[in-house]
Amino acid sequence: MSTTTQRVALSPRPRSRSSVARLGDLPIIPLTILAIITFAAIFADVLAPHNPEVGSLTARFHPPFWQAGGNTDHWLGTDQLGRDVLSRLIFGARVSMVVGFTAVIFAGAIGTVLGILAGYLGGWVDQVIMRLTDAWLALPGLTFAIFLAAIVGPSMWNIVIILGAVYWTRYARVVRGEVLSLKEREFVRLAVVAGCSKWTIMRRHILPNVVNSAIVLATLMLGVVIVTEASLSFLGVGVPPPQPAWGLMLSDGKQGLMVGYWWLTVLPGCCIMLMVLSANLLGDWLRVKLDPQLRQL
Amino acid sequence: MAAIPGRPLLELDNLSTHYVSAQGTRVVRAVDEVSLRVHAGETVGIVGESGSGKSTLALSILRVLPTAAQIVSGHMWFEGEDLVQKSDAEMRHVRGKRIAMILQDPMASLNPLFTIGNQVAEPIRVHEGVGRSKAWERARNLLKAVRIPSPETRVTQYPHEMSGGMRQRIVGAIGISCEPRLLIADEPTTSLDLTIQAQYLNLLRELQREHGLALIFITHNLGIVAKMCDQLVVMYAGRVVESGPVSRIFNTPAHPYTKALLNSIPRMSDTRQRLTAIDGQPPDLSSLPRGCSFAARCPSAFDRCRKETPPEFNLDGGRTARCWLASVAMQSGAA
Numbered sequence: 319m320s321t322t323t324q325r326v327a328l329s330p331r332p333r334s335r336s337s338v339a340r341l342g343d344l345p346i347i348p349l350t351i352l353a354i355i356t357f358a359a360i361f362a363d364v365l366a367p368h369n370p371e372v373g374s375l376t377a378r379f380h381p382p383f384w385q386a387g388g389n390t391d392h393w394l395g396t397d398q399l400g401r402d403v404l405s406r407l408i409f410g411a412r413v414s415m416v417v418g419f420t421a422v423i424f425a426g427a428i429g430t431v432l433g434i435l436a437g438y439l440g441g442w443v444d445q446v447i448m449r450l451t452d453a454w455l456a457l458p459g460l461t462f463a464i465f466l467a468a469i470v471g472p473s474m475w476n477i478v479i480i481l482g483a484v485y486w487t488r489y490a491r492v493v494r495g496e497v498l499s500l501k502e503r504e505f506v507r508l509a510v511v512a513g514c515s516k517w518t519i520m521r522r523h524i525l526p527n528v529v530n531s532a533i534v535l536a537t538l539m540l541g542v543v544i545v546t547e548a549s550l551s552f553l554g555v556g557v558p559p560p561q562p563a564w565g566l567m568l569s570d571g572k573q574g575l576m577v578g579y580w581w582l583t584v585l586p587g588c589c590i591m592l593m594v595l596s597a598n599l600l601g602d603w604l605r606v607k608l609d610p611q612l613r614q615l
Numbered sequence: 616m617a618a619i620p621g622r623p624l625l626e627l628d629n630l631s632t633h634y635v636s637a638q639g640t641r642v643v644r645a646v647d648e649v650s651l652r653v654h655a656g657e658t659v660g661i662v663g664e665s666g667s668g669k670s671t672l673a674l675s676i677l678r679v680l681p682t683a684a685q686i687v688s689g690h691m692w693f694e695g696e697d698l699v700q701k702s703d704a705e706m707r708h709v710r711g712k713r714i715a716m717i718l719q720d721p722m723a724s725l726n727p728l729f730t731i732g733n734q735v736a737e738p739i740r741v742h743e744g745v746g747r748s749k750a751w752e753r754a755r756n757l758l759k760a761v762r763i764p765s766p767e768t769r770v771t772q773y774p775h776e777m778s779g780g781m782r783q784r785i786v787g788a789i790g791i792s793c794e795p796r797l798l799i800a801d802e803p804t805t806s807l808d809l810t811i812q813a814q815y816l817n818l819l820r821e822l823q824r825e826h827g828l829a830l831i832f833i834t835h836n837l838g839i840v841a842k843m844c845d846q847l848v849v850m851y852a853g854r855v856v857e858s859g860p861v862s863r864i865f866n867t868p869a870h871p872y873t874k875a876l877l878n879s880i881p882r883m884s885d886t887r888q889r890l891t892a893i894d895g896q897p898p899d900l901s902s903l904p905r906g907c908s909f910a911a912r913c914p915s916a917f918d919r920c921r922k923e924t925p926p927e928f929n930l931d932g933g934r935t936a937r938c939w940l941a942s943v944a945m946q947s948g949a950a
Contacts (some may be wrong), residue, residue: 440682504723510679511718512738512789513711522737526728 345603348596355593359412366405367393370562373400379574382581395581397570403581406562407589413563414593417477418544422536424482425543429489430525430532436490437497438520447490454487460549467555474557477550481543492535496528530605537601541594548590564590622695623652624829625676625714625797630689630699632668632675637683643900645671645684647853650927653797653846658823658830660844660861662837662876664897668853669833673799676831677716678706694796712742715795717786717803724786725774731758731785732770738792757788760825761818780811784818791822798823799831804839816843837880841865849873852898852908855927859934869936871913907938915940 358365377400381388388395394403436447466480500506501524509519548565550556557563564586571582632646646668653659661669674680676691678698691698698709710716715738718724725734735757736750745753751770758766761784774782783803790798800819804812816839823830832843840847840861848858849872857870868874875893895912898904904911910920917939925937 504718504720505726507679508716508718508724508786508789509726509737511677511710511716512741513707513709514737514741515707518741523726527726 345600348599348603351592351596352600355411355589355596356415358408359415362408362412366402366408367391368402368405370401370405370409371560373397373402375400379579381579394585397567397582398574398579403567403585406567407564407585409562410564410567410586410589413474413557413561414544414547414590417474417481417547417557418540418593418597421478421481421485421543421547422540424478425485425539426489426532426536428482429486430493430528432486433490433493434497434520434524434528437494438501438516438524444494448494451487451490455491459484460546463546463550464553464555467550472555472558474561477547477556480550481546484546485539485543488539489532489535492531493528496531497524500524500527534601534605537598537604540597540601544590544594623692624655624657624694625653625831626690626692627651627676628690628692630672630675630691631687632671632680632684633687634681634684641901644853644903645900646675648689649850649853649855651848651855651858653829653831655796655829656823656827657846658832658844659846659848660832660834660840661848661850662835662840663850664835666897666900667850668900669850670801671853672850673716673801673831673833676799677710677714678703679710708742711738711795712793713795714797714799715790715793716799716801717783717790719802720806722779722782722806725782727774730771730773731777734774735770735785735788735792738789742793753792754788757792758785760791760822761785761788763788780807780815783807783811783815787815787818787822791826791828794826795828797829797831799833801833802835804834804836812839819843837876849876852903853900854908854937855935856909856938857934857936859930859932863932863934869930869934869941870909870938871915871940872909875912875914 373396377392377396378398380392380396380400382395382403383390383393385395392402392404394407396402397406432447432451436444463480463484466483467476470476470480506519506523509523514522547556548563548568551563551565552569554569556565559566567586568583568590571579571586574580574582627650629648629650630646631644631648634643634645635641649668649672651659661672663669671680671684674684675686676698678686678701680686686699689699693709693714698706701709725731732751732754735754736747739745739750739753740747743750755766755770758769763769763781763784769777774785777785787803790800803819804815807815819830820843822828830843832840834840844861846858847861847864849856849864849870851872857864857868857873864873865877868877872893879891879893881890893912898908898911904921906919906921906923907913907916907925910916913920919939923939925939925942927935927937928941929935930941
């Protein structure tokens with residue numbers, strides 16, 4: 319017991335920090351996974367062995383090739399309409415990438431701008447924006463998204479706009495809090511006495527200092543957004559059916575789970591998990607990289 | 616813009632800045648009827664206890680007061696223009712360009728995300744609209760001027776790579792970057808250790824000589840005032856209680872508060888066991904007592920001090936004092 323405490327006391331730096339820093343230097347695994355998904359998304363037309371939207375009813379519920387009854391024509395088997403699961407996963411990557419990244423960026427842009435305005439200008443601007451945010455946050459995200467999707471109708475780009483409109487509030491809250499502390503910092507006051515205008519200060523001194531928090535939040539939100547997109551598709555108000563989306567595949571395959579067609583749900587589920595996990599790890603590395611003080615560790 | 620000969624560079628005329636509470640029920644007279652003059656090339660020290668209105672005065676000159684505070688009366692003549700009457704947009708061209716300010720904490724005065732060169736070049740780019748490379752060239756020269764070794768590599772480094780003394784010199788470089796006429800330094804050395812303090816003060820004096828700067832030096836360190844300043848302004852409870860040339864005030868202080876301040880400097884030769892302190896507390900600025908605000912703590916207060924507020928008496932040698940005793944001394948001296 320005493321030796322342990324001694325060792326902890328003697329170690330020059332907390333363990334967790336150095337291991338984070340080392341991981342930060344080589345984000346190879348998440349980068350590779352994201353690169354593979356991006357590659358698949360871009361070259362889906364070339365890579366996919368079959369048309370993802372057309373199946374053959376004579377070839378329904380083929381298992382993956384390594385299981386009895388599987389064949390190498392459909393590496394990862396086929397679904398209830400006889401469509402090739404691998405091809406659908408590859409095309410599904412496209413939907414997840416586009417929806418996930420653009421929705422996160424869209425929400426982040428709205429939330430960051432409003433958060434900076436609310437935090438820095440204060441007064442009635444702050445009141446209006448933050449009361450709006452409060453009202454927005456009082457609505458349950460998924461329900462609100464379903465409501466909006468029901469109004470504007472399902473399409474991929476509508477989903478992007480809906481997700482952006484639903485999730486900007488979290489950025490606004492976090493960014494405003496950050497700005498409130500930033501604007502009391504000495505370097506912002508120095509910029510004021512040096513004659514910078516409000517807009518210059520917000521752009522040059524406030525924005526770069528909140529981008530870190532916004533990016534960290536974005537990586538967390540990427541997971542939420544991808545899952546929400548999958549949920550919307552699962553519930554039938556997301557990406558419209560013939561188009562392959564991972565959430566939609568989960569939804570379609572869920573009955574098969576009870577009778578042993580595990581590949582219809584487990585495979586798209588794994589894809590969602592890997593992508594969300596990689597995005598989070600990459601975000602952690604970015605956070606370290608974007609901070610000049612942490613960069614040198 | 617050239618200074619008008621014979622007139623001070625900056626002349627505050629009965630300037631009052633009050634903080635008003637949100638309900639408007641409490642008014643704090645942080646700066647009350649302050650008049651002072653700063654001539655070109657001169658150093659004016661402002662001393663006083665914490666809460667005596669020194670910093671609020673500095674913020675008032677640049678008009679960067681917090682929202683609760685406002686200038687309620689008075690004028691600030693700077694190079695023939697009244698800063699009180701200027702619009703916010705016009706004031707922006709004064710800040711940093713014609714009047715610069717150095718803040719208290721050098722460790723926090725620099726934006727951690729930008730390189731030194733970027734930040735020294737910023738006011739130049741904001742005020743003079745020169746291109747990036749030219750502004751950076753000037754930034755390198757400024758770093759040389761504030762004695763930063765190897766400025767070529769330093770401009771590309773970040774604030775955390777500098778020591779505290781270096782950062783404060785960089786803040787000084789930002790202050791003089793647009794060649795202002797007046798530099799306001801608000802306790803610029805409180806967070807530095809003594810040797811670095813001395814170096815920094817020497818540097819400020821050199822910069823002042825080279826650029827013909829006028830300097831307003833806010834501090835509570837009378838030792839620094841003795842070393843740095845030509846003129847001294849002593850503030851108490853938001854008012855100027857005494858002003859005049861440093862040597863005269865140090866030799867023959869006219870106001871009891873100044874006397875008490877000078878007595879409270881510990882001396883090496885002092886054999887007393889305890890430090891001398893001024894008894895009592897400064898008054899609440901939102902409910903000032905009748906009469907002289909120092910009367911309650913003043914060892915030589917008499918009846919009149921508690922009933923009437925003393926006006927600013929002009930004494931010989933360009934001195935002023937807000938004290939009834941000074942008026943008595945003046946009359947007996949004249950008789």
